Amino acid sequence: xxxxxxxxxxxxxYNIPVPRYTSYxxxxxxxxxxxxxxxxxxxxxxNHESPRDLSFYIHIPFCKHLCFYCGCNxxxxxxxxxxxxxxxxxxxxxxxxxxxLDKDRKIAQIHYGGGSPTAIxxxxxxxxxxxxxxxxxxxxxxxxxxxxxPGYLDASYWESLTEAGFNRISIGxxxxxxxxxxxxxxRPSLLPMEQIFKHLRQAGVRINLDFIYGLPLxxxxxxxxxxxxxxxxxxxxxxxxxxxxxxxxxxLQLKLEEVGLPTDAVKNQIQxxxxxxxxxxxxxxxxxxxxxxxxxPLYKALSNQTLHRNFQGYCTRETTGQVYAFGVTAISQLTxxxxxxxxxxPSYIEQINKEGLATTKxxxxxxxxxxxxxxITSLMCNCSLNWNSLxxxxxxxxxxxxxxxxxxxxxxxxxxxxxxxxxxxxxIIIKADALHWVRNVAASxxxxxxxxxxxxxxxx
Ligand SMILES: C[S@@+](CC[C@H](N)C(=O)[O-])C[C@H]1O[C@@H](n2cnc3c(N)ncnc32)[C@H](O)[C@@H]1O
Ligand code: SF4
Numbered sequence: 202x203x204x205x206x207x208x209x210x211x212x213x214x215y216n217i218p219v220p221r222y223t224s225y226x227x228x229x230x231x232x233x234x235x236x237x238x239x240x241x242x243x244x245x246x247x248n249h250e251s252p253r254d255l256s257f258y259i260h261i262p263f264c265k266h267l268c269f270y271c272g273c274n275x276x277x278x279x280x281x282x283x284x285x286x287x288x289x290x291x292x293x294x295x296x297x298x299x300x301x302l303d304k305d306r307k308i309a310q311i312h313y314g315g316g317s318p319t320a321i322x323x324x325x326x327x328x329x330x331x332x333x334x335x336x337x338x339x340x341x342x343x344x345x346x347x348x349x350x351p352g353y354l355d356a357s358y359w360e361s362l363t364e365a366g367f368n369r370i371s372i373g374x375x376x377x378x379x380x381x382x383x384x385x386x387x388r389p390s391l392l393p394m395e396q397i398f399k400h401l402r403q404a405g406v407r408i409n410l411d412f413i414y415g416l417p418l419x420x421x422x423x424x425x426x427x428x429x430x431x432x433x434x435x436x437x438x439x440x441x442x443x444x445x446x447x448x449x450x451x452x453l454q455l456k457l458e459e460v461g462l463p464t465d466a467v468k469n470q471i472q473x474x475x476x477x478x479x480x481x482x483x484x485x486x487x488x489x490x491x492x493x494x495x496x497x498p499l500y501k502a503l504s505n506q507t508l509h510r511n512f513q514g515y516c517t518r519e520t521t522g523q524v525y526a527f528g529v530t531a532i533s534q535l536t537x538x539x540x541x542x543x544x545x546x547p548s549y550i551e552q553i554n555k556e557g558l559a560t561t562k563x564x565x566x567x568x569x570x571x572x573x574x575x576x577i578t579s580l581m582c583n584c585s586l587n588w589n590s591l592x593x594x595x596x597x598x599x600x601x602x603x604x605x606x607x608x609x610x611x612x613x614x615x616x617x618x619x620x621x622x623x624x625x626x627x628x629i630i631i632k633a634d635a636l637h638w639v640r641n642v643a644a645s646x647x648x649x650x651x652x653x654x655x656x657x658x659x660x661x
Contacts, residue, residue, distance in 0.1 A: 206619045216465050219644045222581050223512050225574040226649055235563030240540040244301045250536040252521050254309035257333055260528030262316035265353055268387045269456045272445050274530035275316040288325045290553040294527045297557030299336050308339040309522040312513040313347040327365035344369050344520050352388030363404035371409040377427040381418045384460055398434055407437045415444030415468045417460035428475045432482040439492040489636055508582040538565045572605035577643045584631040606646040
C-alpha cells in the first residue's frame, strides 16, 4: 500500500522521545533496591542460565578532553596515582566476581569502553586482558575489543595495543571535517588514518569506524564527504550514531545549542543519504546505525535472525554471553537482572576496597519482562519479529508472548497506515524506508511505556 502520509507529518508524529532500547528495560528504570547482595545472588544464578558464555565489559572512564556532545560516562583525566588505584580496584572487582563463576564457562567477548580506554597507559589494558584470560578458556574466536580516541595515539601506542591481544578496534572518528570537530571540542586523529589502518591490518585486527551525525556545522554534503573518506579506507564496520541530545545527562551539550544543531529534517536527510551511500558502496545495514560487509558474521546473523545486542553493540549467537561489567558506572547484563556500579571514581575505589563490589542500582526482571526483552531485542536487531520463531525459541505459546507485551492490533494498524510496518498475525516487519522508527514500534510493545513520564532522546 502506498504511504499517504507526508515526511513532515511522520516527523511530527513519530520524532518524539522514545527509549533507545540498548537494554530492556532501559537504564532509567533501574532502582536502588538492587545492591551488592542482589548482584552476588544473580551472579551465582547466572551459572545455570543461558547464554552460558561469558562476556566481560571494562569501563575506563578517563578522557584527555571532554567532547561537548558526549553522552557516555566520561570524566576528565586523573593523576597517574589515581589511575593506578582505579585499575587496582577493577582487578579486585574482577577477582570478586570471577570467584563465583563456573570455571568451565568460556569467554566469548571482552570489551573496553569509556570514556577513553586508550587515555591510560596501555600496559594496564594488557594486564587486565591477561587477568581475565588466565581464569577461563575462550570460545574459538573470542572478540577482544577496545574503543579508541585516535586524537592522542602515536605509532607506539597502536603497536602496543595490538600486542596486548585486541582483535577488534573501534576508532572514534565522529567526523573527518576539522571545523565540525573543533566545534565540539575534539581533536582529529594524530596519525593519518591510512597509517593506522596499515598497522592494524598487518596485525590482523578488524576495524570499526564510529561517526556521529546531527552535530553543529554538519550538512548533508559535508557528512557525505566524511562517509566517502570512510568508505575509501574500507573498514570492516562503519557505525553512524544519531547524535543523542540529552543535556539533562550532560550539561556540556548545551554548548552545542549555542552553535546551533541541525534541524530534525536535515538530520533525517543526512541519515537517509548516508544510508544509501553505504549500501551503494557494498555495505549491508545492521539495525539502524551499523554497516558491515556481506562476509561479516553480523550480516550472517541478521540473515538467519540470530542477531543479538548488548550495551556494547551487536553480537552474533557465538559472541553473545551474559555480560559481567567492571568499573565505575559499568552495567552488568545477566539473564535475570541488570546491575550498575556507582557513578563517581572515589566512591567506586572505596567501595571495591571495602566490599569487592560497588553496585548502586539495577533492575530484576520478572518473567513477563524477560519475554518482552526477547521481543524488543528481536525487533531492534532484526527489524522484524516472527511470533512463531520466538515461540519456538522461548518454548511459550504465541498468545503467552503477546500477552506479556503491550501488543495492540489497533496501534499496529495505525503504524501500517503510516507506512512504517507490514504486519499480520505471524509477524511484524519494519519497512526498509522506515527503519529509523523501529524504536517507536518497539515502544508500542512495551508495557513499561504505558503511563510512563521518563525522559528519552528522539529517534532522529
Ligand atoms: C565511549 S565513546 C568512544 C571512545 C572514545 N572515547 C572516543 O571518543 O572515540 C563511544 C561512542 O559513542 C558515541 N557517542 C558519544 N556520545 C554520543 C551522543 N551524544 N550521541 C550519539 N553517539 C554518541 C561516539 O560515536 C563514540 O565513538
Ligand atoms: S566522545 Fe569519547 S573522548 Fe569524547 S568525551 Fe566522550 S568518551 Fe571522552
